[in-house]
Amino acid sequence: xxxxxxxxxxxxxxxxxxxxxxxxxxxxxxxxxxxxxxxxxxxxxxxxxxxx
Amino acid sequence: xxxxxxxxxxxxxxxxxxxxxxxxxxxxxxxxxxxxxxxxxxxxxxxxxxxxxxxxxxxxxxxxxxxxxxxxxxxxxxxxxxxxxxxxxxxxxxxxxxxxxxxxxxxxxxxxxxxxxxxxxxxxxxxxxxxxxxxxxxxxxxxxxxxxxxxxxxxxxxxxxxxxxxxxxxxxxxxxxxxxxxxxxxxxxxxxxxxxxxxxxxxxxxxxxxxxxxxxxxxxxxxxxxxxxxxxxxxxxxxxxxxxxxxxxxxxxxxxxxxxxxxxxxxxxxxxxxxxxxxxxxxxxxxxxxxxxxxxxxxxxxxxxxxxxxxxxxx
Numbered sequence: 204x205x206x207x208x209x210x211x212x213x214x215x216x217x218x219x220x221x222x223x224x225x226x227x228x229x230x231x232x233x234x235x236x237x238x239x240x241x242x243x244x245x246x247x248x249x250x251x252x253x254x255x
Numbered sequence: 256x257x258x259x260x261x262x263x264x265x266x267x268x269x270x271x272x273x274x275x276x277x278x279x280x281x282x283x284x285x286x287x288x289x290x291x292x293x294x295x296x297x298x299x300x301x302x303x304x305x306x307x308x309x310x311x312x313x314x315x316x317x318x319x320x321x322x323x324x325x326x327x328x329x330x331x332x333x334x335x336x337x338x339x340x341x342x343x344x345x346x347x348x349x350x351x352x353x354x355x356x357x358x359x360x361x362x363x364x365x366x367x368x369x370x371x372x373x374x375x376x377x378x379x380x381x382x383x384x385x386x387x388x389x390x391x392x393x394x395x396x397x398x399x400x401x402x403x404x405x406x407x408x409x410x411x412x413x414x415x416x417x418x419x420x421x422x423x424x425x426x427x428x429x430x431x432x433x434x435x436x437x438x439x440x441x442x443x444x445x446x447x448x449x450x451x452x453x454x455x456x457x458x459x460x461x462x463x464x465x466x467x468x469x470x471x472x473x474x475x476x477x478x479x480x481x482x483x484x485x486x487x488x489x490x491x492x493x494x495x496x497x498x499x500x501x502x503x504x505x506x507x508x509x510x511x512x513x514x515x516x517x518x519x520x521x522x523x524x525x526x527x528x529x530x531x532x533x534x535x536x537x538x539x540x541x542x543x544x545x546x547x548x549x550x551x552x553x554x555x556x557x558x559x560x561x562x563x564x565x566x567x568x569x570x
Contacts, residue, residue, distance in 0.1 A: 206524055208540040210515045216545075217513060223552060233517045239551035240544055244526045246554070 210236065256342070258456035268448030269370040271379035271434025275301060276425040279458030281341060284396055284433055285420040287452055291413040291445040293436035294421075295354050295372040295393040297380070298327055298338055301428040303481065304385060305489060306333045310350040310392040316471070316559055319402065322346045326471055327394065327423070332479040338429060339466045342422035345415045349398035351408050354390070355438050364440055370448075375434035383430055395436070396421050398443055410442045424458060424466065470558060517544065 212220065224235050258281060265287065266272050276282055284294045300306035309330035317325040322343045326336035340348075354376065360369035377387040397419070399411040423431065439448055466472070481487050485504075519527070519540075530536040530543035537543045553561050 206519045208517050208519055208524075208527065208544060210517060210541045210544050210548075211512050212515055212545065213510050213512050215507070215510070216549075217515070219552065220515070220548070223556070232515055236515070236517050236544060236548050237519075237523055239548040240523060240526055243547040243551040244530070 256459070256462070258459070261455045261457055263452065263454040265450050265452050266433065266435050267450050268435045269375065269437070271295075271375040271432060272453055273379045273382050273430055273432040274453065274455060275429070276423075276431050276455060277301075277428045278425050279460065279463045281422050281424045281456040281458055282431050282433070283342075283420050283422045283452070283454040283456065285452040285454065286397070286415045286417050286449070288417065288449040289447070290416040290419055290449065291397075291447070292415065292449040292451055293349075293398040293413060293438065293443050294396040294433045294451055295376065295436050296396055296423075296434075297376055297391055297393060297432040298423075299385075299430040299432075300329070300337060301430050304383075304389065304430070305481075306330070306337070307391050308337065308394060310394065313394075314350055315562075318560070319351050320346075320348055320400070321350060321394075322348060326426075326466075332477075335474075335478045336466075336471055337427050338423050338425050338431070340421060341424045341462065341466070342420065344419045344421075345397060347397060347399045347414050348421070349395040349400040350392075351400055351402070352395060352398065352410070354393045354395075355436070360437075360440070366440075370437040370439075372434055372437050375437060376432055379432050379434060380430075395443075396433075398436070412442055413445045422456075424463065426463075426466065426472075 220232055220235065224230060224232055227235055227238070230238070261280070262274070264272060274282065284296075286292060298308040306329045308327045312328040312330065312334060313321060313325065316328060321340060323340050323346075325340050327338040327340070329335055329337045354372035356371050356373040357367070357369065360366040360371060372393060373387070373390055376390040376393070377385075380389060397413055397415040399414055400408060401411060402408050425431070433451065433453055435448060435451055436444055438444055439446060524540070527540040527543045530547065531538065531540060536546040550563065553563060
């Protein structure tokens with residue numbers, strides 16, 4: 204059974220997300236967020252970690 | 256590069272000099288004698304002194320030790336390159352430390368009368384009607400500094416030798432002010448003052464165009480000018496008094512929040528749980544997904560240094 208997660212974004216963050224969605228014709232907000240998640244996690248193995 | 260010399264002078268220890276450099280002209284600051292001398296440096300828009308070099312924006316874009324190719328940015332809301340380092344034979348500069356001042360030598364050394372960069376800058380700038388309050392944080396050319404493992408800044412030996420120089424090209428009409436750094440009781444100048452040569456050269460149009468064509472030079476509406484300010488005039492009095500007619504008018508408010516709902520596969524849910532489990536990416540799946548999206552976006556699309564981690568900060 205699938206689960207849902209809620210991401211809270213302010214209007215400026217939503218604008219950034221919507222502009223990003225335009226870079227991926229045919230994809231939805233959800234699909235872009237999940238693509239970002241998968242690619243981010245794939246890169247974590249080579250990253251030195253989050254900024255502090 | 257061969258340049259046409261327009262003017263030259265030598266600034267002796269304890270002194271500085273303000274020079275007008277029009278767009279495209281180049282100031283060379285050159286080591287004489289034994290070298291090892293830091294030059295503190297201020298830079299103003301010649302036609303609007305309220306716009307001037309800003310160490311913080313320059314640090315943000317170019318790091319703590321800018322060298323050849325680094326722009327000298329003006330302060331927000333102007334936020335634009337007003338000059339650029341076009342040559343640097345040492346590569347050891349500082350925009351972390353503040354200028355030395357009379358108080359510093361009095362408090363730290365018990366020397367109430369002592370040459371210092373603030374007073375030298377103020378005296379040199381007085382030639383153009385500026386006051387001691389107008390001296391701004393300095394670009395410290397040839398100052399060898401760093402940050403240790405505990406995050407504390409330190410001053411190392413000055414590595415400049417006789418004949419070493421930096422060259423700064425004006426990207427707008429500027430007033431550039433250099434002084435012989437007043438630090439003789441710290442390592443900044445290897446514990447001895449030396450004179451510096453200042454030379455102004457005509458610029459090369461092709462070189463100027465090259466620096467003006469870089470992405471950082473693209474003009475944006477957010478690089479504001481006084482014509483866009485609600486108060487356009489320079490404040491004429493020192494006293495601060497409240498404007499009873501003031502009504503707040505902040506931009507883009509209220510900041511509103513909205514939910515974006517995302518359906519997860521088991522694999523995606525596991526990825527988010529993994530991120531939350533690290534403790535570095537928020538405390539919920541939603542926070543972790545927001546973190547992941549923005550981090551991903553910055554790595555792919557953000558211009559300039561990304562400030563995510565040690566590796567990307569050097570990009």
